[in-house]
Amino acid sequence: MGANSAHPNTAHPPEPGDAALTPPTAPVHDFRALALLLGAALALLLLWTTVVPFDKGPDEAEHYRVAHFIYTNGRLPVFAPDGDMYGYVVNREEAFISYASVPGFNYVLAALAMRIAPGGEPYAPLYAARLVSALCVLITVYLAYRTGRLLVPDRPNVALGAALLLVLIPQVSLTGAYVNQDAYTMAVSSWSLYLLLAGWRHGWTFSRAAWLGLALGLVLLGRLNGYVILPFALLVAGLSLRGSVGYALARLFTAGGVAAAVSGWWFVRSYLQTGDPIGIQANLTAWRALAPLRTTPREDGLSLLDVLRGDTPYLVFRTFWGAFGQLEVYFLWPYYALLGAFSLTAALGLAWGGGRWLIGAGRSRAVAQWRQRRFEAFQPAALVLLGLLALGMTALVFWQSWATSFATQGRYLFPAIVPIALLIMLGFAALPLGKTLRPLAQGAALAFLFVLNLIGLFAYTVPAYYL
Amino acid sequence: MLHRLLILLGILAAAALWAGFGWHVFGQRHVIPYDPPVRCLHVALPIAPGHVMTQTFAGRAPGLSGVALAFRTTAAAAVAVELHAHDAQGAATPLAAATLPLPANHPFYTVHVVFPSQAESDGKTYSVRLRRPADTGADAANLGAAPLAWSCWSDGFAHGELYVDGDPAHGDLYFQPLYGRGAADAARAVTDRFQGIRVGIVPAWFWWLGLIVVLLVIPSLAVRAAGGRLGSPPHIVALLVVLPLVGLAMSWGDPRLHRPAVHANAAAPPRAASSAPAAPQLLHALRQQAVGSIAPQETWDRQLTFALEPATAADGTPRLVLRASVNTTVAWRDVTIPANALLTVRADGDLGRWTPDDGPIAVGMTVAVDGQELVTEREILITAAGEAREFIRQLDLAAYAGRALDLTLTTQGDTRNSARLVVWSDLRLR
Structure with missing residues (x-):
C-alpha cells in the first residue's frame, strides 16, 4: 500500500520537513515475532470460533440471517415491512430488527466466504462467515503492531505487546468468533487510523490519500459507531497537511473521492429504498412500529448525567473486557476488579510518563520540534490525539446508552481498540518500577490477560453451553 | 547439563500444573439441560409449606453426581431436596436427600447438592423434588417468608416437566445437573465438540x-513483549x-468453578405428606400462566425480573404480590376468567428505599383481550418530590367470563436504581 515507505512518493515534490518526520533509525520489523504473533492469534481465534455455539455471540442469528440472504440470493436484502427483511416482535418492549437497514459490507464479505467454503449446510457456510470476523480481528492485530512500530519505533516490544494484548482481550476474541459487524468495523477503522498516522508521519502522497479514501469508504460501509473516525481524519488532515492550498485540497479530494466511490452506492440505494441515506431512521421507525412501549433513558426524562451515575459505566467496562453469549454470561466480579486494577495501573503509568515528559525538557523541546516538523513532536501529538479518540469513543458509547437503550456495550469502543491497546502497553512500559520490575509487570499484565482469555473460553463459555 | 535438567523438570512441572488446572476447571461439568438452547426467562416460584415442586430430567451423560439449584430468599429458611431415579414404568426410587440451609435476603443463592456418582445415568430419567421440611408446617401462616426457587417460564429449558403437587406446571425449574468425570472424559468431550464442527477437511x-x-x-511472545x-x-x-x-x-x-457443595445422604427416607394448609388457589392459577420479559438493560447477574411472592395481608389472609424491578413487563397469557370476575391491580412505590436522586417512579398497566387493549394507563407512584401516590385500578371482567384474557403489567421507572427500587402489585381476580 505504500504506507510504510520511508519517504513520500517522489512523483510529487516532498514537503519541507517530511524527511525529518522519519526517525533517524528506520524501524526494523521483528518478522519472526510478527509471524509467531499472527499464527498464535489465528490459532486462538479459531479456537474461539469453533467453541462458541451458534447465536451465542450478541445477535449472531440476526447478523447471519443477512449474510445468508446474500449468500443464497446473490443480492442485498430490501429492508421494509413487505420487503425481504424487517423484524419481528418479541413483546411490546422488545423486538428484533433486521440489520439489513444499516450499512454492512461485512455481510457481503461473509457471503463471498460462504460461497467459496467447501462443504454444505449448516456448518460450512456458518464457519466460513465466522472466519471473516476472525480474519478481521487478525488484520487488526497486525495493524496494532504496525501502528505501534510507527508511533514508537524505538520500542518494538511495545508494538508487539499491544498487538498481543489486543487479541487476548476476551471480548475481542469473542468478537472474532461469531458473525457480526464489529470485527469488520474494528479492522477498517484501525486501517484508517494507521494510514492517517502514516500520512502524518511520512507525508501525504496521492497514493497514500487514495488508500486512505479506500479505508474510509470501507468504514462508511460498516457499523455506524466507526464513523467517529471521519472527524478524527479531518483533524489529522488539518494538522498534517502542509504546503499550498492546492496541494492540500488535491489530497483531500482524492481521499474523499475514493471514499465516495467506494461507499456512495450504499447511501443512494438506502435513500431510494427507505428515504433515509444512512438507514438509521428506517431502523428507528421499525423499532417504534414493532416495540411501541420501548423507551430510551432520554425518553424517560433522564439526563446523560443520570445515566453516567448509574450502572452504565460498569456495564460498558464489563462488556469491553469480557461478557459472553448473548451478554448473559459474565465473569465473576473479582475478575472485573482485577481488570479495573489492570486499567488503573496502565493509566497511572501513562500519567507518570506523560507527567515526566511535561515536567522535563520535553514540552519546550517539543514546541521547537513541532516547528521543525520533527518526529519527536509527531510522537506525543499523535499519542495525545489517539488518547482523545479513545475518550471520544467512550463518550459516544455513553451518549448512545442515553439516547438509545441498546448501546450500553463496551465492544462499541472497538473502532478505537488499537489506540487503547497501545496506550495500555505504553502505560505499563512507563511505570516507575526500574529496569528489572518493569518488564516483569509488562509480562505479568499479558500473562494475566492470557489466563483470563482461557478462563473466559474454557471455564465460562464452554461450561455454559456444552459440557 | 544441569541447565537442561532444570528445563526438563520445569516442562514436567508445567505439564502437571496445566493438567491440574484442566482437572480443576473440567473435573465436574455443569450441564444446562436443554438442547437446543433457549433463553431462560427467570421467575421465582414460592415453595409453600405442604407443597412439592418436582422437576424431571433425562441424564445426558454417565456419572450424574449433583444438581445445582438457585433460590431467592427473604428470610432464612430450609429446603428439603430429594433426588429420585425413575424406571421405564415411572416408578421412583429415592437416591439421595439433603436439607439446604438458605440465608436470608439473597436474590440469587446457588447451591450444589452432590451425591454419590450414578454410573449409568446416561439416558435414565431422574427427578428433583423441592419442599419445605416437615417441621416448618407451623410456618404456614407466614407465607411471606417462603423461599423461592428460580425457574424458567420458557417451557423447554429442560428435557423434562415441572410439577407442582403432581400437576404439570408451566416452565421448568432452573437447575443444572452436574456430572463428575475424569480428565480423559473431559478431553474426549472437547474432541467430540471439535469433531462435530469440522469444516471441510480439517x-x-x-x-x-x-x-x-x-x-x-503466546507465553513466548509475552516474554518477548x-x-x-x-x-x-x-x-x-x-x-x-x-x-x-x-x-x-x-x-x-x-464459585462458578469451585462452589461449596451440600452433600446429600445416599438414600432419602420416605416422608409423610404434610398437612399444612394449601396455598391460595389464585397463586397456583396465576403461577401456571405467567410469562415475563427481561428488560434490555438487565444482565446475567441481575435477571431478577420479577417474583410471585406469597404474603400475608393485614387481616391475616394469604395473598399474592408481585415484586418487580422497574422497567419490567409481566404478562399473564390466556387467563380463563371466572364468572363475575373483578380484576384489581394495586401498586405502590417502595418509598422506604427512595431517595431524591432516584427521580419519579411510575407504573403502567395494559389489559388486553385477544390482543385488543382495554386499558392502558400510566401513573406516577412516587413523584420527583418524594410524594407517594396510590395506584388502584379495578376492571369488571364479567363480560369476559369463560374467555381467555391477556393481562400485561408494565413497570417503568428510573433505571439507575432498578436493583433497589421495586414496585409491588397486588393482583386479585375474584
Whole structure:
C-alpha cells in the first residue's frame, strides 16, 4: 500500500520537513515475532470460533440471517415491512430488527466466504462467515503492531505487546468468533487510523490519500459507531497537511473521492429504498412500529448525567473486557476488579510518563520540534490525539446508552481498540518500577490477560453451553 | 547439563500444573439441560409449606453426581431436596436427600447438592423434588417468608416437566445437573465438540494443535513483549509454570468453578405428606400462566425480573404480590376468567428505599383481550418530590367470563436504581 515507505512518493515534490518526520533509525520489523504473533492469534481465534455455539455471540442469528440472504440470493436484502427483511416482535418492549437497514459490507464479505467454503449446510457456510470476523480481528492485530512500530519505533516490544494484548482481550476474541459487524468495523477503522498516522508521519502522497479514501469508504460501509473516525481524519488532515492550498485540497479530494466511490452506492440505494441515506431512521421507525412501549433513558426524562451515575459505566467496562453469549454470561466480579486494577495501573503509568515528559525538557523541546516538523513532536501529538479518540469513543458509547437503550456495550469502543491497546502497553512500559520490575509487570499484565482469555473460553463459555 | 535438567523438570512441572488446572476447571461439568438452547426467562416460584415442586430430567451423560439449584430468599429458611431415579414404568426410587440451609435476603443463592456418582445415568430419567421440611408446617401462616426457587417460564429449558403437587406446571425449574468425570472424559468431550464442527477437511486434531500452539507461542511472545528473548526456553518454561498457577488462583476463588457443595445422604427416607394448609388457589392459577420479559438493560447477574411472592395481608389472609424491578413487563397469557370476575391491580412505590436522586417512579398497566387493549394507563407512584401516590385500578371482567384474557403489567421507572427500587402489585381476580 505504500504506507510504510520511508519517504513520500517522489512523483510529487516532498514537503519541507517530511524527511525529518522519519526517525533517524528506520524501524526494523521483528518478522519472526510478527509471524509467531499472527499464527498464535489465528490459532486462538479459531479456537474461539469453533467453541462458541451458534447465536451465542450478541445477535449472531440476526447478523447471519443477512449474510445468508446474500449468500443464497446473490443480492442485498430490501429492508421494509413487505420487503425481504424487517423484524419481528418479541413483546411490546422488545423486538428484533433486521440489520439489513444499516450499512454492512461485512455481510457481503461473509457471503463471498460462504460461497467459496467447501462443504454444505449448516456448518460450512456458518464457519466460513465466522472466519471473516476472525480474519478481521487478525488484520487488526497486525495493524496494532504496525501502528505501534510507527508511533514508537524505538520500542518494538511495545508494538508487539499491544498487538498481543489486543487479541487476548476476551471480548475481542469473542468478537472474532461469531458473525457480526464489529470485527469488520474494528479492522477498517484501525486501517484508517494507521494510514492517517502514516500520512502524518511520512507525508501525504496521492497514493497514500487514495488508500486512505479506500479505508474510509470501507468504514462508511460498516457499523455506524466507526464513523467517529471521519472527524478524527479531518483533524489529522488539518494538522498534517502542509504546503499550498492546492496541494492540500488535491489530497483531500482524492481521499474523499475514493471514499465516495467506494461507499456512495450504499447511501443512494438506502435513500431510494427507505428515504433515509444512512438507514438509521428506517431502523428507528421499525423499532417504534414493532416495540411501541420501548423507551430510551432520554425518553424517560433522564439526563446523560443520570445515566453516567448509574450502572452504565460498569456495564460498558464489563462488556469491553469480557461478557459472553448473548451478554448473559459474565465473569465473576473479582475478575472485573482485577481488570479495573489492570486499567488503573496502565493509566497511572501513562500519567507518570506523560507527567515526566511535561515536567522535563520535553514540552519546550517539543514546541521547537513541532516547528521543525520533527518526529519527536509527531510522537506525543499523535499519542495525545489517539488518547482523545479513545475518550471520544467512550463518550459516544455513553451518549448512545442515553439516547438509545441498546448501546450500553463496551465492544462499541472497538473502532478505537488499537489506540487503547497501545496506550495500555505504553502505560505499563512507563511505570516507575526500574529496569528489572518493569518488564516483569509488562509480562505479568499479558500473562494475566492470557489466563483470563482461557478462563473466559474454557471455564465460562464452554461450561455454559456444552459440557 | 544441569541447565537442561532444570528445563526438563520445569516442562514436567508445567505439564502437571496445566493438567491440574484442566482437572480443576473440567473435573465436574455443569450441564444446562436443554438442547437446543433457549433463553431462560427467570421467575421465582414460592415453595409453600405442604407443597412439592418436582422437576424431571433425562441424564445426558454417565456419572450424574449433583444438581445445582438457585433460590431467592427473604428470610432464612430450609429446603428439603430429594433426588429420585425413575424406571421405564415411572416408578421412583429415592437416591439421595439433603436439607439446604438458605440465608436470608439473597436474590440469587446457588447451591450444589452432590451425591454419590450414578454410573449409568446416561439416558435414565431422574427427578428433583423441592419442599419445605416437615417441621416448618407451623410456618404456614407466614407465607411471606417462603423461599423461592428460580425457574424458567420458557417451557423447554429442560428435557423434562415441572410439577407442582403432581400437576404439570408451566416452565421448568432452573437447575443444572452436574456430572463428575475424569480428565480423559473431559478431553474426549472437547474432541467430540471439535469433531462435530469440522469444516471441510480439517481434522479434529488440528484444534488440539491450535491449542498447543496458543499455549506455547503466546507465553513466548509475552516474554518477548516484556523485553526478553523470543523462544528463550528458561523464560517460556518459567511462564508456563506460572500461568496455570495464576489460573488456579483465579479460578479457586470463583464459585462458578469451585462452589461449596451440600452433600446429600445416599438414600432419602420416605416422608409423610404434610398437612399444612394449601396455598391460595389464585397463586397456583396465576403461577401456571405467567410469562415475563427481561428488560434490555438487565444482565446475567441481575435477571431478577420479577417474583410471585406469597404474603400475608393485614387481616391475616394469604395473598399474592408481585415484586418487580422497574422497567419490567409481566404478562399473564390466556387467563380463563371466572364468572363475575373483578380484576384489581394495586401498586405502590417502595418509598422506604427512595431517595431524591432516584427521580419519579411510575407504573403502567395494559389489559388486553385477544390482543385488543382495554386499558392502558400510566401513573406516577412516587413523584420527583418524594410524594407517594396510590395506584388502584379495578376492571369488571364479567363480560369476559369463560374467555381467555391477556393481562400485561408494565413497570417503568428510573433505571439507575432498578436493583433497589421495586414496585409491588397486588393482583386479585375474584
